[in-house]
Structures are given as C-alpha cells and as structure tokens.
Amino acid sequence: xxxxxxxxxxxxxxxxxxxxxxxxxxxxxxxxxxxxxxxxxxxxxxxxxxxxxxxxxxxxxxxxxxxxxxxxxxxxxxxxxxxxxxxxxxxxxxxxxxxxxxxxxxxxxxxxxxxxxxxxxxxxxxxxxxxxxxxxxxxxxxxxxxxxxxxxxxxxxxxxxxxxxxxxxxxxxxxxxxxxxxxxxxxxxxxxxxxxxxxxxxxxxxxxxxxxxxxxxxxxxxxxxxxxxxxxxxxxxxxxxxxxxxxxxxxxxxxxxxxxxxxxxxxxxxxxxxxxxxxxxxxxxxxxxxxxxxxxxxxxxxxxxxxxxxxxxxxxxxxxx
Amino acid sequence: xxxxxxxxxxxxxxxxxxxxxxxxxxxxxxxxxxxxxxxxxxxxxxxxxxxxxxxxxxxxxxxxxxxxxxxxxxxxxxxxxxxxxxxxxxxxxxxxxxxxxxxxxxxxxxxxxxxxxxxxxxxxxxxxxxxxxxxxxxxxxxxxxxxxxxxxxxxxxxxxxxxxxxxxxxxxxxxxxxxxxxxxxxxxxxxxxxxxxxxxxxxxxxxxxxxxxxxxxxxxxxxxxxxxxxxxxxxxxxxxxxxxxxxxxxxxxxxxxxxxxxxxxxxxxxxxxxxxxxxxxxxxx
Numbered sequence: 001x002x003x004x005x006x007x008x009x010x011x012x013x014x015x016x017x018x019x020x021x022x023x024x025x026x027x028x029x030x031x032x033x034x035x036x037x038x039x040x041x042x043x044x045x046x047x048x049x050x051x052x053x054x055x056x057x058x059x060x061x062x063x064x065x066x067x068x069x070x071x072x073x074x075x076x077x078x079x080x081x082x083x084x085x086x087x088x089x090x091x092x093x094x095x096x097x098x099x100x101x102x103x104x105x106x107x108x109x110x111x112x113x114x115x116x117x118x119x120x121x122x123x124x125x126x127x128x129x130x131x132x133x134x135x136x137x138x139x140x141x142x143x144x145x146x147x148x149x150x151x152x153x154x155x156x157x158x159x160x161x162x163x164x165x166x167x168x169x170x171x172x173x174x175x176x177x178x179x180x181x182x183x184x185x186x187x188x189x190x191x192x193x194x195x196x197x198x199x200x201x202x203x204x205x206x207x208x209x210x211x212x213x214x215x216x217x218x219x220x221x222x223x224x225x226x227x228x229x230x231x232x233x234x235x236x237x238x239x240x241x242x243x244x245x246x247x248x249x250x251x252x253x254x255x256x257x258x259x260x261x262x263x264x265x266x267x268x269x270x271x272x273x274x275x276x277x278x279x280x281x282x283x284x285x286x287x288x289x290x291x292x293x294x295x296x297x298x299x300x301x302x303x304x305x306x307x308x309x310x311x312x313x314x315x316x317x318x319x320x321x
Numbered sequence: 322x323x324x325x326x327x328x329x330x331x332x333x334x335x336x337x338x339x340x341x342x343x344x345x346x347x348x349x350x351x352x353x354x355x356x357x358x359x360x361x362x363x364x365x366x367x368x369x370x371x372x373x374x375x376x377x378x379x380x381x382x383x384x385x386x387x388x389x390x391x392x393x394x395x396x397x398x399x400x401x402x403x404x405x406x407x408x409x410x411x412x413x414x415x416x417x418x419x420x421x422x423x424x425x426x427x428x429x430x431x432x433x434x435x436x437x438x439x440x441x442x443x444x445x446x447x448x449x450x451x452x453x454x455x456x457x458x459x460x461x462x463x464x465x466x467x468x469x470x471x472x473x474x475x476x477x478x479x480x481x482x483x484x485x486x487x488x489x490x491x492x493x494x495x496x497x498x499x500x501x502x503x504x505x506x507x508x509x510x511x512x513x514x515x516x517x518x519x520x521x522x523x524x525x526x527x528x529x530x531x532x533x534x535x536x537x538x539x540x541x542x543x544x545x546x547x548x549x550x551x552x553x554x555x556x557x558x559x560x561x562x563x564x565x566x567x568x569x570x571x572x573x574x575x576x577x578x579x580x581x582x583x584x585x586x587x588x589x590x591x592x593x594x595x596x597x598x599x600x601x602x603x604x605x606x
Contacts, residue, residue: 020448028457035461140342143593147585149537151544151557152578155564159571255450259541263564273453274545277460289457296450 006308013301024293025078028286029071035282039063042282045087083287088279093287097269103173104261104268107191108254110184114192115199115249120242122196123203124235130208139204142197150256154190154263161186171265187264194256195249202245206238213237243310247303251296343594346587353584356403364397368554379570387570389563398554399576405543405555406536406584409470413535414528416474421481422524426512428482429489439482446479455542464547469539477531484527488520522599529592533585540581556581 035042041049043057058064061084062073077083083093126138145153162170174183210216211234219229258270265271269288276284356363365385372392380387386395428439454476459469492498493516501511540557542548549555551562556577563573 020445023445024449031457031461034458036463143589144582144586147533147537147589148582149541149544149557149585151541151560152581155560155567155574155578159567159575163567163571251450255453258452258456259544262545273456274460277456278546280461282461285457285461289453292453293450297448300448 009308010305013304017297017301020297021290021294025075025290026071028289028293029074031286031289032282033067035280042280043087045090045281078287078290083290084283086276086281086284088276088281088284093284096272096284097287097291100267100269100272103266104254104257104270106180107184107187107257107260107266107268108250110181110188111191111195111253111257112246112250114188115195115253116246118192119196119199120203120239123200123242124207124238126200126204127207127211127238128230135204138200142200145193146197148193150190150194150259151263153193154187154260157186157190158264173266184266187260187266190263191253191256191260195253198245198249198252199242203238203242206241207234210234210237240307240310244303244307247299247306250299254292254296342590346590346594349583349587350591353403353407353580356400357407360401360403364394364400366394366397368393368398368401369552370394377566377569380572386572386576389570389573390566395559395563395570395573395576398559399556399580402554402556402559402577402580405466405549405553406540406581409466409473409539410532410535412470413473413477413539414531416470417477417481417531418524418528420474420478422485422517422520424478425482425485426489426517426520429486430493430508430512430516436486440486443479443482446476447483449476451476452538452541455538456545456547459542459547460545466543466549469542469548473535473538477535480531481524481527484523485520488523489516492516492519523596526592526595526599529588529595533588533592536581536585536588 032039032042039061040054040057040063043061044053047053062070065073081094085092086096089096122138122141126135129135148156158170161168168186169183172183174180213234216229216234219233220226224233255270257268258273260266261268261271262274269292273285273288273292275281276288370393372388375384375388375392377390377392378384378388384394384396386399388394389398424439424443428436455469455472458472459465462468489512498511498516501515506515539548540555540560543553543555543557544561546558546561549558551558559577560574560581563570563577566573
C-alpha cells in the first residue's frame with residue numbers, strides 16, 4: 001500500500017506542478033504583448049527599421065500566426081531549452097543564463113547553509129530560554145532581519161565590514177573555492193538574514209511544542225540525561241516542520257538573491273534579470289523568469305517528497321490505513 | 322454572542338502590560354506619519370534643490386546628514402522620502418484588505434464551487450515568487466510607482482483571503498450564524514454585519530504585517546530603478562543612488578536604509594503584538 005500511496009502522491013504533485021508551469025509559461029509569453037510598443041519594435045532592438053527587417057522578424061518569430069499558435073511554437077522551443085536570442089547581446093538566451101547560473105546557485109546555497117546553521121540552533125535556544133531576554137533578543141533579531149530588505153542589510157554590512165574595517169572585499173566574486181567564499185560572505189549573510197526570521201520562528205514554535213509533549217516529561221521522569229532528552233527526543237521531532245519549510249526558504253533566498261546581486265554588483269542570474277528588464281530584453285526576461293520559477297517549483301516538490309521521508313507518521317500512518 | 326460568565330476571565334487575563342518596545346514602535350510610526358504628512362514643512366532645505374558648489378559633504382552642523390553628490394541635503398530628503406514610503410504601503414494594505422476580505426468572506430461562507438475557485442486562485446498566487454513577479458511585470462510594463470502599488474495589491478490580497486476564509490469557516494459553525502440564518506437574514510447581511518466584525522481583529526493585525534511587507538517590497542522595486550522615477554526623494558531610490566558614496570558620505574546611504582528597516586520592523590512588531598493579543602482574545606471566547 002505504502003509505495004502505491006507514495007507514487008500516487010508524487011504523481012499528483014507532478015501534475016499540479018506541470019499545470020502551474022503551464023500557467024506561468026503562458027503569463028511569461030504574454031509579457032511580449034504586455035510590454036509597451038509594438039511587438040516588432042521590441043524584438044527589433046537596435047537593428048535598423050526597414051520593411052525587410054520587420055518582415056524578417058515577423059517570419060522569425062511567427063508573428064503572422066495566431067496568438068495561441070505563437071504561444072505553442074514558443075512553448076515547444078522553450079521545452080527544448082530554446083528561448084530565442086537575447087536582444088541586447090544577441091547570444092542565445094540559454095547561454096546567457098548558463099554563464100551566470102553558477103554564481104547565483106553558489107550564493108543561494110551559501111546563504112541557505114547560513115540560515116540553517118544559525119537559524120535552527122538560535123530558534124531552539126530561544127525555545128529553551130522561553131520568555132527571557134535571550135528569547136526576546138533572538139526573536140527581535142529575526143524581526144529586524146525580516147523587516148530589513150536584503151539591499152539595506154547589504155549596504156550596512158558593506159559599510160561595517162568593507163568600509164570601516166576591511167575584513168571583506170566590497171565587490172568582486174573571487175576565483176577558486178575559498179576565495180569565492182571570502183568574496184561571497186557579505187552577500188550571503190545579507191541574504192541569509194532575510195530568511196533567518198522564518199527558521200527561528202518555526203524552530204522555536206516546534207521546539208516549544210515538542211518540549212510540552214508527554215514523552216519529554218516521561219523521559220525526564222525516568223531520569224534520562226537532560227542533553228539526551230533535548231537532542232534525541234525534543235529536537236529531532238522539532239525538526240520536522242523546519243525541514244518542510246526548508247524548500248520554501250531556499251526558494252525565497254533564490255528570489256531575494258536578485259536584490260543582493262544588484263547591491264554587490266555580482267553578475268548572477270538575478271542581476272541578469274534586472275539588466276534585461278531595464279533594457280526591455282523580453283526574450284531574456286522570459287527565459288530567466290521561466291527557469292527561476294521552474295527551479296522554485298521543483299524545490300517545493302522535492303520538499304513535499306522529503307517531508308514524507310522525514311515524518312514517519314505521514315509515511316506509515318496513511319499508508320497502513 | 323459572548324457567554325457573559327466568560328467575559329471577566331478573559332478581560333483580567335489579557336490585561337497584558339504594553340512593553341516599552343511596543344511603545345517605541347508606535348512612536349516610530351507616529352514620527353514617520355508626521356514626516357509623510359508635513360515632510361515639506363519640517364525639512365530644513367528643499368529636498369530637490371541641487372547645490373553643486375557645496376557638492377558632496379559629510380554630516381556637519383549646517384547639513385545634519387551631509388549632502389549627496391549633487392549637493393542635496395540628505396536629512397531633508399530622508400524626511401520627505403517618508404511620503405512614498407507610507408502612501409504606497411497604505412494603499413496596498415487597504416486594497417489587499419478590501420479584496421481579501423470580500424473574497425475570503427464569500428469563499429468561507431458560501432463554500433462549494435465558489436470556494437474552490439477562489440482558493441485555486443489563492444494557491445496559484447502563493448506558488449508564485451512575489452518579488453520575481455513584481456520585478457518582471459513592473460519592469461516589462463515600463464515601471465512606475467502606482468503600477469507597482471496596483472500589482473502589489475494583487476500579490477498581497479491572497480494572504481488576506483486565506484486568513485479571512487479560515488476565520489470565516491470557524492465562525493460559520495457557531496450558533497449565532499445559524500440563528501441569524503434561521504431568522505431569514507440574507508447571506509450578504511450575515512457575512513458583512515455578523516461574521517465580519519468577529520473576523521476584523523485578525524484582519525487589522527494582518528494589515529500591519531502587510532504594510533511592513535509592502536514597504537520593503539516597494540522600496541526594493543525603487544532600489545532596482547523600477548518604482549519611482551530617478552531623483553525622487555524615496556528611501557529605496559536614495560539608497561541606490563548613494564550606494565557609491567559609501568566611502569565619502571556613508572550617511573547618504575545609511576539614513577534611508579535605516580529608516581526602511583526601523584519603520585518596517587516597527588510595523589512588524591506592532592502587527593505581531595496585535596495578532597497575539599487579538600487571536601488570544603478570540604480563543605478565550
């Protein structure tokens with residue numbers, strides 16, 4: 001029963017994911033028509049305006065077909081990774097994204113690691129010291145973090161650690177693993193602070209909840225060492241909702257990276273999106289938006305599946321019934 | 322509606338002290354509101370007046386926060402910048418409240434096909450990364466402050482809808498709703514006059530949180546050059562334009578940045594505080 005349930009669950013999620021992607025892709029495609037100015041002018045870019053180029057553009061982008069037909073052709077190409085060519089640089093969109101993706105992934109994962117490594121212990125600590133100054137301080141830090149947009153935090157960090165004391169470089173992405181870590185620390189911390197609040201809040205709530213459970217009281221009554229009660233009994237169970245939220249947070253960090261990349265002048269996918277949006281480079285905007293959305297939705301799917309494996313109650317409970 | 326015997330208990334138990342922090346938050350919000358309304362009168366200099374003879378200076382007794390590279394007074398610009406930081410988020414919070422309450426009440430009360438249609442829309446909007454959508458749509462449409470505001474209303478409304486729907490579902494099962502229905506009141510009247518007042522406290526608390534969220538997102542759009550026009554005294558825009566001055570006059574970038582953080586944090590704390598108080602009171606009922 002259980003594997004069948006699992007397969008059904010994943011299948012249903014994948015269908016939902018595909019529907020969502022289809023809706024998003026339609027929205028992304030219509031961007032071309034939403035943008036002010038005629039479609040030919042947008043796609044022409046800096047090429048000279050002659051009847052011949054206009055005709056060539058109409059041919060190349062199938063503008064003589066109906067709207068839905070155009071969408072269908074575009075979608076078919078997009079599925080094969082072909083989003084057309086950038087208007088700004090005239091290189092294929094996919095190449096432009098590929099050359100920038102590594103840096104963004106690096107930054108996102110680095111920030112994610114910081115969020116998890118600091119957020120979870122801080123949240124647990126706040127729960128253990130409930131209603132004390134420590135608790136209020138940690139929760140307050142979280143509130144400030146979520147209230148501070150990543151670019152504001154970024155500028156404060158730049159001022160403190162690159163201008164006042166030059167511990168970290170003010171710009172550049174570094175080369176090689178350690179150099180890159182050194183260069184990306186400030187951006188990653190700025191990004192991490194915005195996601196930290198959610199992790200702290202969740203861990204704190206989950207930990208308070210699991211410390212209240214009967215099995216914790218019972219374990220204490222039996223004289224099991226306090227550390228073992230906290231770690232093995234309370235903490236492990238408190239982790240379930242945190243793991244569930246992990247995907248959400250990773251997605252949040254990936255979109256927040258846009259602001260951080262612009263603040264620190266890092267040439268990542270987010271900065272590429274902002275440059276393309278400012279330049280009205282619609283094919284590039286379409287490609288980046290669709291890929292980022294797909295990545296975020298995929299992460300959400302993976303988290304849902306992960307949730308099944310983390311919480312045995314979900315795995316066995318429903319499967320057995 | 323409220324059993325009389327429970328009232329005193331609920332009152333005495335929830336007579337919580339207002340912490341100093343919350344008082345501080347209210348003061349911050351009041352000051353920002355005064356800046357937003359009377360900013361032009363308070364500001365010591367014209368925020369847009371360029372003085373190239375003065376140029377870029379550090380904080381001094383004449384220019385409290387120094388001047389930017391065009392010789393504009395940073396202090397005056399920060400005060401006047403409160404206006405775009407407050408007007409947009411208020412419109413967004415109220416707009417989202419209006420849409421969210423209407424849809425949430427209908428979805429929660431009517432149920433059935435109406436409910437699932439509205440909730441599918443809400444689910445869709447939740448699955449979309451909001452900031453990304455805002456950047457792409459505002460950017461491709463050509464940018465602008467009120468365009469950003471309108472889009473953020475649409476992106477924020479689902480949060481309100483979900484909260485109001487949940488609360489309405491809870492209320493719908495209560496005897497007073499059934500009584501009102503037995504009396505033959507129209508569903509519109511039951512929703513607006515009977516259920517909505519009971520849902521309102523949560524909505525108000527959530528509106529503060531929405532305000533903070535919209536303030537941060539709007540300033541992010543302005544920071545990216547998609548919100549207000551160039552040169553406007555707006556906190557996000559000022560940050561972007563003064564970022565390169567970090568070595569020469571850090572105050573030009575840090576002052577607007579600090580204002581965004583303090584204002585948003587105050588609104589978040591007030592919202593959390595209200596939420597805690599009001600949802601507890603709801604439970605005591």
